[in-house]
Each structure stands twice: as structure tokens, then as C-alpha cells.
Amino acid sequence: xxxxFARGRSAEVFRMEDGKVMKLFFADYPRExxxxxxxxxxxxxxxxxxxxxxxxxxxxxGRCGFVMDYIDGVSQNDMPGKNPLYLLxxxxxxxxxxxxxxxxSSHELEDIRTHCADLLEDETMAFLSEDEKSRARAFLLxxxxxxxxxxxxxxxGNVLVDxxxxxxxxxxxxxxxxxxxxxxxxxxxxxSEAELFPEASKFQRKLFSAxxxxxxxxxxxxYQRMTPIAASEVDKYRLLALLVRRSWGIEFERPYLTRTIRxxxxxxxx
Numbered sequence: 553x554x555x556x557f558a559r560g561r562s563a564e565v566f567r568m569e570d571g572k573v574m575k576l577f578f579a580d581y582p583r584e585x586x587x588x589x590x591x592x593x594x595x596x597x598x599x600x601x602x603x604x605x606x607x608x609x610x611x612x613x614g615r616c617g618f619v620m621d622y623i624d625g626v627s628q629n630d631m632p633g634k635n636p637l638y639l640l641x642x643x644x645x646x647x648x649x650x651x652x653x654x655x656x657s658s659h660e661l662e663d664i665r666t667h668c669a670d671l672l673e674d675e676t677m678a679f680l681s682e683d684e685k686s687r688a689r690a691f692l693l694x695x696x697x698x699x700x701x702x703x704x705x706x707x708x709g710n711v712l713v714d715x716x717x718x719x720x721x722x723x724x725x726x727x728x729x730x731x732x733x734x735x736x737x738x739x740x741x742x743x744s745e746a747e748l749f750p751e752a753s754k755f756q757r758k759l760f761s762a763x764x765x766x767x768x769x770x771x772x773x774x775y776q777r778m779t780p781i782a783a784s785e786v787d788k789y790r791l792l793a794l795l796v797r798r799s800w801g802i803e804f805e806r807p808y809l810t811r812t813i814r815x816x817x818x819x820x821x822x
Contacts (some may be wrong), residue, residue: 567622583616585777590618592661592727599656601701602721628708632763638743639763642708643770649711649719650739650771651743651778654732657699664702664730665692668795676799680817681812687821693791699729704796706735707742708767726796733789736781740790741797745769747804755773791816 558565562585563577577586587609594606597620607619628646631638668690671677672685680688703710704726712720750759791813798809 555792562618567618571622572619573609573622574617574619576610576612576613576615579613579615589725591677591805592724593618593620593753594656594812595660596653596701596703596721596724596727597723599658599701601656601703602724603718604720604722622724623712623714624722625712625718628713628719628812631713638713638821641770643767643772643776645684645717645719645765646706646708646711647771647774647778649721650706650735650775653703653706653721654735654779656701658701658729661699661701661729663697664697664728664734664792664796665697666793668692669729671795671799676783676801677795680776680814683758684814684817684821688795688817691821693818694788696731698731700732702730702732703729704735704736704738704793705730706739708745720806730792731785731789732779733781733785734792736775736786737790737793738797740786741769741793743771745805745808746797747802770794788820791820 556564556566563575564582566574566576568574590606590609593602595605596602597604597606604623605621609618626634628642629640631642647662669689672680672689679686703721703724704719704724710721710723712722714720743764748764794809794816795812797805798813812816
């Protein structure tokens with residue numbers, strides 16, 4: 553194993569002698585989270601949601617992780633720096649990745665309905681009254697049992713592009729199963745309300761916001777061309793996407809999510 557070549561909030565990634573990589577989580581990272589990410593990534597790989605192959609769990613120096621293919625590429629976030637013209641197709645590439653993922657199904661992934669029902673008891677949902685939680689839970693569990701693959705953190709930082717233009721979706725920790733409208737609702741949030749880089753200057757945030765909007769317009773136009781979905785269907789499932797996002801505890805997003813979740817409960821959870 554060589555020196556690490558990437559480091560994130562929860563893990564480091566190392567090149568291995570056989571050309572694969574090992575994602576090794578920090579010692580204080582909960583093992584069950586690492587195992588869940590391995591399981592989800594393996595399911596996604598086996599289904600063909602991503603071309604990246606996953607091989608097995610590993611243990612090293614008191615840390616756990618898993619082995620997967622090395623992808624020689626850069627994220628969609630970094631592609632415009634290599635080729636500014638990529639901005640003209642980045643949203644379309646993202647839509648094509650989405651359609652591939654959503655063409656797959658699996659009952660092995662966690663049910664997004666029950667996951668969101670459990671989230672109602674999370675401390676991040678303390679702003680809801682017991683009545684609101686009760687009505688929301690009944691609504692969530694009344695939705696159809698569906699097995700479409702959902703990524704739930706599908707943004708340009710989680711799609712790698714190699715020299716041939718092939719896209720690889722990474723970071724499957726939040727994957728679940730359910731109606732694709734949940735993912736579309738999450739994408740609408742990511743392209744409009746999600747926090748941009750908090751360390752950026754005011755000018756940079758304006759620039760990033762404009763670029764995000766441009767890519768988002770591309771994405772939704774191409775997505776609707778390939779697999780149309782009614783706005784009313786997305787609205788019906790929006791509560792699930794926003795509950796997931798609210799559970800992440802991102803301070804900047806809290807006011808919007810708190811307000812909108814309560815409005816959705818009023819509208820849909822009678």
C-alpha cells in the first residue's frame with residue numbers, strides 16, 4: 553500500500569500495489585456506518601449503478617474499511633478547471649447517471665419510508681410537535697413499498713469523470729430504496745437551497761450559485777426529456793427528501809428545512 557492520496561471527513565483513501573484502492577475509516581468512526589457504506593456500495597456496484605467494483609471489508613491498525621477499484625478521474629466540480637466547455641454538458645451527464653441508477657431496483661437497501669419514520673425521533677426533529685410527528689409517520693408508512701435505487705447525495709462532487717468521459721457515481725453511504733420522486737425532490741433542494749462552500753467569499757458564493765443554477769437547469773431539462781415525472785408526484789415525496797437532509801444538521805439549511813417540513817406536514821399529513 554502506498555501513501556494516501558485522498559482524505560475526507562471520515563476516512564482516508566490509499567492506493568494499493570495491485571492498482572485497487574482502500575478506503576480506511578478513522579478509528580473513532582462507527583463500524584456500523586462503515587459496514588453500511590460497504591454494503592450499499594457493493595449493492596450499487598453489483599446492480600450496475602456504478603462501474604466501480606467493490607471487493608471486501610478490511611481491518612488495519614484498528615481501523616476498518618473496504619477495497620474498491622481505483623477511478624482515474626476528477627469530480628464534476630473540478631472538470632471545468634480542466635475543460636471549461638464541460639459546463640455545457642455537466643448537467644446532462646449528471647442526468648444520464650441518474651437515469652442509469654434509477655433504472656435499477658433492490659430490496660436489499662433500506663426502505664426510505666421506514667428510515668424517515670425513524671428519523672422523526674432523531675434530536676434534529678425536536679422542532680416538531682408530537683402531533684406533527686404522529687401525522688407525518690402515518691403518512692410516510694402509508695406510501696407504497698417501492699424498490700427503486702436512491703442515492704440521496706447525488707451532486708457534482710460525487711460523480712467522477714475519467715479521460716474517456718465515463719462517469720462513476722461514488723459515496724453510497726446514504727443509499728436507500730423507494731420512489732424516484734424522493735431523489736428528484738432532493739436534487740431540487742441541492743440545486744437551490746443547499747449550503748455552498750461555507751469558506752467561500754461573498755463573490756465566490758454568487759459565482760458558485762450561478763454555476764449551480766446553470767447546471768441544474770441542464771440537469772432537469774435532460775432528466776425530464778429522458779424520464780418525465782409530474783411536479784405533483786415530486787411534491788408528494790418531498791417530505792422524505794427534506795427529512796433526510798434535516799437529519800444531517802447543517803446549520804445554514806436549518807431555517808428553510810424546518811419551515812418547509814412543517815408546511816409539508818400541514819399540507820400532506822392530515
